[in-house]
Amino acid sequence: MTKAFEVAIIGGGIVGLATGLQILKKRPGTRLVILEKESSEAKHQTGHNSGVIHSGLYYKPGSLKALNCIRGYEMLLEFAKENNIPHDICGKVVVATSEEEVPELEKLQQRGVANGLKNLEWLTPEQIREREPHVHGVKGLFVPQTGIIDYKVVSNHYRKFIEENGGEFRASFKVEGIARSGKNWIIRSGNQTVESESFVNCAGLYSDKIAALSEKELDVRIIPFRGEYYMLKPEAHHLVKNLIYPVPDPNFPFLGVHFTRMMNGHTEAGPNAVLALRREGYTWKDIHFGELYQSLMWPGFQKVAKKYWKTGMGEMWRSFSKHAFTKALQKLIPEIRESDLIKAEAGVRAQACDRDGGLLDDFRVIEKPNAIHVLNAPSPAATSSLSIGLTVAEKWISALD
Helix, strand or coil: CCCCCCEEEEEHHHHHHHHHHHHHCCCCCCCEEEEEECCCCCCCCCCCCCCCEECCCCCCCCCHHHHHHHHHHHHHHHHHHCCCCCCCCCEEEEEEEEEHHHHHHHHHHHHHHHHCCCCCCCCCCHHHHHCCCCCCCCEEECCCCCCEEEEHHHHHHHHHHHCCCCCCEEEECCCCCEEEECCCCEEEEEEEEEECCCECCCHHHHHHHHHCCCCCCCCCCEEEECCCCCCCCCHHHHCCCCEECCCCEEEEEEECCCECCCCCCCCECCCCCCCCCCCCCCCCCCHHHHHHHHHHHHHHHHHHHHCCCHHHHHHHHHHHEEEEEEEEHHHHCCCCCHHHEEECCEEEEEEECCCCCCCCCCCCEEECEEEEEEEEECCCHHEEEEEEEHHHHHHHHHHCC
């Protein structure tokens, strides 16, 4: 008779794969399986990531985001070097485009210092142009630790490690039911079942749905926000040397439209942030009325919409108007024109929202008997993946004792 797995990890994105890797590193020989509903790994949030290696600048000191980003940054770079994964620590410029934005930029610098970042450099308008000749700003902050990488390549290497160390990756396994059978869990996908002593929920956009299969009274719901991008045409590449970011709105867990040079040689511009009409809604045509209804009826989302409807309308207008999107980009690079931009692939962010209208700003990991749920792991989760994976692995191992 086939022995039950010791742990089943639901979700084959970068966080689930990193968790599997860290469990096998900490406890070699563990009978482990990754369950992924798609045909291969990293198909959604990970696969639509623009590839920034975040430094830890934005996150509240002592928060899970700050701690995991700082630790995960070093772990990611070490892993990339060990596995010859191309990456570039090119640095980024955060730009205040008006005097009103300078106090928030100064707060960012203070956070960065509190999180241990060194050699942050204040930039005058002239110094901004030395680093990014086409950028307009009254004050800038250069963050040397920021870089770029391809997280799909990273995920491929995580999966390779898991399979080479006795773990299993089971694709096309969409989890539809989770039930107790004695001391074990029976995890069902259609007519297929997997038996496991425990499971870890890293299902990203569906993490709350997976949690609801075994838990009651969840206090959060995943609200999907689509980030839409444009790409610079080759003849406009000279406008951006590396990474250029605005000063973010402190009321939102989004960083605002920015410019990102990518490992594939392209340069992305964006994103905006609009409500996706389904969990995996990458265009306005991707609609799932049941999932949309659940988002709209969540009390927390209704409070967010009521409070920030003007901001939301602005984001939607930029979604439909290339002119408006270009105008937002021109705050940073006045020379850019609509004709410089072509539509690029969108991504969807799994943003947890509580009942009281809070868009969770920190990672959220919930431990239950023989189950761990990662219920909020948006950016910088890719940068932090090995650290989040280690945290979850340690929680899983300690529960065995």
